[in-house]
Structures are given as structure tokens and as C-alpha cells.
């Protein structure tokens with residue numbers, strides 16, 4: 168499929184998904200959000216794709232936020248609908264069965280930080296900047312930043328970032344657990360591709376069940392989460408991948424997973 172603001176490329180079993188609006192620092196308007204949702208649907212339906220890397224086009228930004236020009240004259244109802252559109256697309260992205268790594272190559276502000284947080288894993292270049300600048304514009308975060316940020320970095324740190332609208336660098340983002348790794352800019356994509364390849368070489372049913380157990384489990388109380396884990400663990404024993412993975416270990420060879 169072809170989109171105006173989104174690029175989807177494949178390298179083997181890895182998809183490179185790019186927000187492609189570099190002149191506006193990849194700001195999210197309704198068109199970008201709608202096309203991103205369509206791209207996520209296409210990725211979910213494509214059996215060849217095991218792992219996704221999400222990045223922003225250009226050198227300056229991952230995503231510099233929701234599009235301020237598009238929001239400026241919105242009514243309360245239009246604002247609510249715009250927020251809800253972004254929330255739904257980000258939820259679709261978060262809960263798609265395949266792992267998604269955010270490769271953050273510059274500004275990840277407002278809706279951009281919220282988009283990165285909807286990904287499974289975040290890797291930042293040394294020059295990247297993070298923040299929730301919304302209160303400086305007279306609004307709250309609206310693509311679930313008030314929910315995902317405290318879950319990721321803790322309530323106190325999230326409140327400080329959101330109330331002050333402070334912009335922090337990659338090292339601070341790493342220190343508070345907002346990103347998993349910080350790497351030099353020229354190594355960012357290679358680092359993410361290497362991680363994606365390591366994930367893609369494993370049993371994909373197991374990887375997807377791990378994602379589901381973690382994401383669904385965190386929405387339940389711990390006893391229900393543990394019970395859910397027992398179910399997905401049991402399910403693995405009905406797969407060829409489990410037989411192959413364990414047989415390969417015993418035979419001292421590399422497994423040949425088929426995703427069955």
C-alpha cells in the first residue's frame with residue numbers, strides 16, 4: 168500500500184515503518200494518524216513481518232508532537248475526537264502481535280513521546296530530546312501520555328515532566344527508564360536492526376505470547392496475570408516451535424523455527 172505520510176519497507180522479516188513528514192518534523196495530523204493505523208493493520212496481516220522498527224524521517228525529529236497548526240482552531244469536541252483518534256491508533260500499534268522498537272533520532276515531544284511510549288522498546292540517539300510540552304500550549308497530553316508515562320517512569324517523575332513541560336536529553340531519559348538504550352546517532356538504525364534480528368531469530372509464537380502476557384498481565388491483578396501466563400506457557404507445548412527449540416538444544420544445534 169502507498170501512503171502520503173507513512174513509509175513501510177521490508178528487510179527480510181523486519182519492517183521499517185517511517186513517519187514521513189520531515190518538513191513539519193513529522194508532526195501528527197489526522198492524515199498521519201489515519202495512515203499510521205492503516206500501516207499497522209497491514210503489518211499485522213503480513214505473515215512475513217516478525218518485528219517492526221518505527222522511526223521518523225529526516226535528521227531532526229522522531230516526531231515533534233501532534234500538529235499544532237491543525238489543533239489551533241479546534242473546538243472542544245474536535246479536540247476530543249482528535250485525541251481519541253490518536254489514542255486508538257496508538258493502542259492498535261501497542262497491541263499488535265509483533266514487537267515494535269522505536270528508533271528515536273531527534274525530538275520526541277508531546278505526541279511524539281507518547282508514540283514512542285506505545286512501542287515495546289525505545290532506543291534513542293545521543294542527540295534526542297524528550298518531553299511533554301503540552302501545558303505550555305494550554306492543553307494536557309492527549310494521546311495517553313498521562314497514562315503511559317507514569318506507568319513507565321513512575322508517578323513522581325511523570326508529574327514533574329508533565330507539569331513543568333521540561334525537555335530532557337537522552338541521558339536523563341535513560342536514567343529515568345524512558346528509553347532502554349542510548350547510542351551514537353550513526354549507529355542507531357544498525358543497533359535497532361541487530362536487536363530486531365535477535366528477536367526475529369527466536370520462536371515467533373513464543374515472542375508474541377510473551378508480548379501478550381506482559382501487556383495483558385499488566386492490566387490485571389497479579390494473580391490473574393500469573394494464571395494467564397500459565398495458559399500461554401501451556402499453549403507453547405502445542406506448537407512445533409517448542410518441539411524444535413528443545414530438540415535443537417538436546418541435539419546441540421541451532422533451532423529452525425517455523426512459527427507453527
Ligand code: HXC
Nearest residue numbers: 191192194231232233234235236250276277278300309310
Ligand atoms: C506543527 C511543527 C511542530 C508541531 C515543528 N513544526 N513541530 N508543526 N506541529 N508539533 C514545524 C515548525 O512549525 C516548522 O515549520 C518546522 O516544523 C521546523 O520546526 P522549527 O520550529 O523551525 O525547528 P526548530 O527551531 O529546530 O525547533 C524544533 C522544536 C520546535 C523545538 C521541536 O519545532 C517545537 O517546539 N515544536 C513544537 C513541539 C511541541 O510543542 N510539541 C507538542 C505539541 S502538543 P515551518 O513551516 O515554520 O518551517 C502535542 C499534544 C499531543 O503533541 C496530544 C494531542 C491530542
